[in-house]
Amino acid sequence: MEKRAVFDEERCKGCELCIEVCPEGIVHLAGHLNRKGFHPATVTEQERCTGCMFCARMCPDLAITVYRPDKRAAGA
Amino acid sequence: MEELVLMKGNEAVGEAAIRAGCRFFFGYPITPQNEIPEYMSHRLPQVSGVFVQAESEVAAINMVYGAAAAGVRVMTSSSSPGISLKQEGISYLAGSELPALIVNIMRGGPGLGTIQPAQSDYFQAVKGGGHGDYRLLVYAPSTVQEMVDLTGLALDRADHYRNPALILGDGLLGQMMEPVNLPPLSHPEDLPVKPWATDGRRGGPKRVINSLYLQAEACEEHNRRLQAKYREMEAGEQRWEAAWADDAEVLVVAYGTVARICRTALEGLRDRRLAVGLFRPIALWPFPGPALAGLLQRGRIRAVLVAEMSAGQMVEDVRSVVCGRVPVAFYGRTGGVVPSPEEIGQHVTAVYEGGAINAGCL
Amino acid sequence: MRVAFERPAGLTDCPTHYCPGCTHGIAHRLIAEVITELGVADRTIGVAPVGCSVLAYDYFDYDMIQASHGRAPAVATGVKRALPDRTVFAYQGDGDLASIGMAEIIHAAARGENITVIFINNAIYGMTGGQMAPTTLLGQLTTTSPAGREAPREGYPLRVAELLEQVRGVAYLARYPLTKPPEIGRARNAIRKAFQTQLAGKGFSLVELLSTCPTGWGMTPREALRWVEEVMVPYYPPGEFRDGPEDPGGGPSRKRVG
CATH class of the missing domain: 3.40.50.970 (Thiamin diphosphate (ThDP)-binding fold, Pyr/PP domains)
Known part of the structure; x- marks a missing residue:
C-alpha cells in the first residue's frame, strides 16, 4: 500500500490539529520524539486514508503531503 | 537650462x-x-x-x-x-x-x-x-x-x-x-x-x-x-562656509537664518575695523569640526561666539571642537524670537572687547 | 499516485517560530496559494507587522518589508502609490491593526487604497506574552486583564469588520474562522476575492481571520479551536461584509452570509 498522507516528522510540532479534523480518526501522535522534542503526528493505517486532505489543510506547519491514485493509471 | x-x-x-x-x-x-x-x-x-x-x-x-x-x-x-x-x-x-x-x-x-x-x-x-x-x-x-x-x-x-x-x-x-x-x-x-x-x-x-x-x-x-x-x-560630506576668517580675532559660529543675521552684523563691525569673522556650518551632521579646528590652529582667534535661535545646542559641538583652546561664548534667543543684527553686533563687540565671555546665554 | 496536496510555492523552506497549533501558519499558506494561483508572485510585495508575525518576511518568498507597529497600511500605501502595477499586501495582528494602528487602517480604507490586508484576530497580544488586545472578549483572562476583561474597567472588544463596513473606499471585506477545513476553504476564497479586487483596481480589501493563540489563551490547540467556535464566532460573526465597491449613489452593497 502506497502512503497517501505523508507526514514530515521534523516539521511537526505535535499540535494535534490534524487529529482533530481527520474524519477517519487514523492520525495519532507517535511514541517517539522528533528533533524539536515533539511527539510527531503519524498515520499507521494508510489503507484507511481517503486522501481527503483535511489534515494537510489544517496543519499550520505544512508538514503533510497528500497523494491520491492517478486516475489514468487506475483506469489502465 | x-x-x-x-x-x-x-x-x-x-x-x-x-x-x-x-x-x-x-x-x-x-x-x-x-x-x-x-x-x-x-x-x-x-x-x-x-x-x-x-x-x-x-x-x-x-x-x-x-x-x-x-x-x-x-x-x-x-x-x-x-x-x-x-x-x-x-x-x-x-x-x-x-x-x-x-x-x-x-x-x-x-x-x-x-x-x-x-x-x-x-x-x-x-x-x-x-x-x-x-x-x-x-x-x-x-x-x-x-x-x-x-x-x-x-x-x-x-x-x-x-x-x-x-x-x-x-x-x-x-x-x-x-x-x-x-x-x-x-x-x-x-x-x-x-x-x-x-x-x-x-x-x-x-x-x-x-x-x-x-x-x-x-x-x-x-x-x-x-x-x-x-x-x-x-x-x-562635511560642508561649511567661512567669511573674513583669515584675520578674525573673534569668530562667530552660526547656521541657517542666524548665520545670515550674523553676516549683516559682522559687515557693520568690519566697517568699524573689528577683526571679526564668520564660520557657517552648512552640513550640521557631519559637523565640519576639522575645518573649524583648522581655523583655530592658525592661532589668531582669541574667542568664539556661537549664536543660535535656541538656548544653546550647536554650541556644545563647537565647544567639543574648540576643546578649551579659547573661550566660547554663546548668545541665543528662544521661543520664536529672531535676533536683530544690532543685538548680535553688540554681543560680538562685547566679546571682542574681552567682556561677556561668560555672560553667556540669553 | 499523484500529489494532491503539498507545501505551496510562495513560502520559503524556513520552519516557522509559531507555537504548536497557532493558526498563523494556515493563514500564510492560504495567502501563498492564492498568490501562486493568481500568477502574481513575481510582482508581489508583502508588508510584515510587529507582533508574532514580525518574521513573516522570512516565511514568504516575496519581496518583503518589515513595518513599525501598526503602520503596515501606511507602508503598503507608500509601496502601492510608487508601484501601482504591483500586488501589495499587509499582514497584521489585532494589536497592530486594531489598537496602535487603528488610524492607519481606517484611513487606508477610506482612501480606497488598492491594497489587500490580511487581519489575524486572535483576541490577544501573542508576541509580548498574552496581554489584553482591543479584540479580547469580555471575561477573557489575559496577563493585563487577570480578573477577566470587564467593560466598566477595560471597555468593549472592537469589531473591526463591522467598523470598516461603514467606510466608503472598502471594496472587499470578509471574516472567517480558521477552525475547520470547510471554514478554511471559505477563508481561502475570501483571500482570493480580496486579491482579485486589488488586481481589478477596485480599491481596499481586507479579510479578517479568526485565529487561535493556544499559548496566550492557556489552552491546548484543540481546545483553542473550540474556543474560537464557541466564544469568538458568536461575537465576531463570519461572512462577507462587502463584495464590490460601494455604489456611489446608494447604500453599501452589503451581502452578509452567516
Whole structure:
C-alpha cells in the first residue's frame, strides 16, 4: 500500500490539529520524539486514508503531503 | 537650462525636490511649512507624481518608508512637533537603510510652542532624534537659493548612502521670498537603479527591507556596518562656509537664518575695523569640526561666539571642537524670537572687547 | 499516485517560530496559494507587522518589508502609490491593526487604497506574552486583564469588520474562522476575492481571520479551536461584509452570509 498522507516528522510540532479534523480518526501522535522534542503526528493505517486532505489543510506547519491514485493509471 | 524665479522658501524646496527627480510626497499640515504640501499637491500631478495628505505625521513618514523601500525618490516635510512624531519612522528608515528626504521648517518649542521660527531642534536633528545609534545627513540652508541647492544635494546623498537626509530650515526661511536659480528638471528614469529595492522579484531572488536583528551579535554587526557608513559620511560630506576668517580675532559660529543675521552684523563691525569673522556650518551632521579646528590652529582667534535661535545646542559641538583652546561664548534667543543684527553686533563687540565671555546665554 | 496536496510555492523552506497549533501558519499558506494561483508572485510585495508575525518576511518568498507597529497600511500605501502595477499586501495582528494602528487602517480604507490586508484576530497580544488586545472578549483572562476583561474597567472588544463596513473606499471585506477545513476553504476564497479586487483596481480589501493563540489563551490547540467556535464566532460573526465597491449613489452593497 502506497502512503497517501505523508507526514514530515521534523516539521511537526505535535499540535494535534490534524487529529482533530481527520474524519477517519487514523492520525495519532507517535511514541517517539522528533528533533524539536515533539511527539510527531503519524498515520499507521494508510489503507484507511481517503486522501481527503483535511489534515494537510489544517496543519499550520505544512508538514503533510497528500497523494491520491492517478486516475489514468487506475483506469489502465 | 537654469531659470531665475522669485519663490518662497517652502515652495522652492518642493520645486527643487521635483527638479531633482522626486515624484512622491507624503505629508500632513502644520505651520509654518504648509506651503510645501500645498505646492506639491498641485505641482506633482503636473509631472505624473503622487501627493498624499496622510492622516498624521506618523502615517506620512511610514508612507515615505514604503515608497523608499519600493525604490523611488520620496520626501516629507513638517515642522518641529510633527518632526517629533516622525522620529520612530526616521529611526526605521535609518535602521533599514532607506534613502528619503525629510524637511523640518523649525518653530519654537517645547510642546506646542509657537509658530514663529526657531533652531531648537538641532539636538534632535544631529544627535539621532529617534531611538538607536543612527545619524542623518543634516543640511542647514541660510537662503532660499540654498534651500534649492541643498534639497537636490540631500536627495542625491541620501540615495548614495542609503540613508535619510534632513533639511533643517526654519519658519523665516520657509516664508521669505528670494530670487532663485532653479536647476533643470531631471527625470526619475534617469536616476541610478536601486537593486536592493523591494519592487517585486521579477524572476530574481526575494529582497527584504528590515531593521530587526533578533540575535544580539547580528544586531551588533548591523550597527557596525551602519557606523562604518557614518564614518564614510564624516569623511566625505562635511560642508561649511567661512567669511573674513583669515584675520578674525573673534569668530562667530552660526547656521541657517542666524548665520545670515550674523553676516549683516559682522559687515557693520568690519566697517568699524573689528577683526571679526564668520564660520557657517552648512552640513550640521557631519559637523565640519576639522575645518573649524583648522581655523583655530592658525592661532589668531582669541574667542568664539556661537549664536543660535535656541538656548544653546550647536554650541556644545563647537565647544567639543574648540576643546578649551579659547573661550566660547554663546548668545541665543528662544521661543520664536529672531535676533536683530544690532543685538548680535553688540554681543560680538562685547566679546571682542574681552567682556561677556561668560555672560553667556540669553 | 499523484500529489494532491503539498507545501505551496510562495513560502520559503524556513520552519516557522509559531507555537504548536497557532493558526498563523494556515493563514500564510492560504495567502501563498492564492498568490501562486493568481500568477502574481513575481510582482508581489508583502508588508510584515510587529507582533508574532514580525518574521513573516522570512516565511514568504516575496519581496518583503518589515513595518513599525501598526503602520503596515501606511507602508503598503507608500509601496502601492510608487508601484501601482504591483500586488501589495499587509499582514497584521489585532494589536497592530486594531489598537496602535487603528488610524492607519481606517484611513487606508477610506482612501480606497488598492491594497489587500490580511487581519489575524486572535483576541490577544501573542508576541509580548498574552496581554489584553482591543479584540479580547469580555471575561477573557489575559496577563493585563487577570480578573477577566470587564467593560466598566477595560471597555468593549472592537469589531473591526463591522467598523470598516461603514467606510466608503472598502471594496472587499470578509471574516472567517480558521477552525475547520470547510471554514478554511471559505477563508481561502475570501483571500482570493480580496486579491482579485486589488488586481481589478477596485480599491481596499481586507479579510479578517479568526485565529487561535493556544499559548496566550492557556489552552491546548484543540481546545483553542473550540474556543474560537464557541466564544469568538458568536461575537465576531463570519461572512462577507462587502463584495464590490460601494455604489456611489446608494447604500453599501452589503451581502452578509452567516
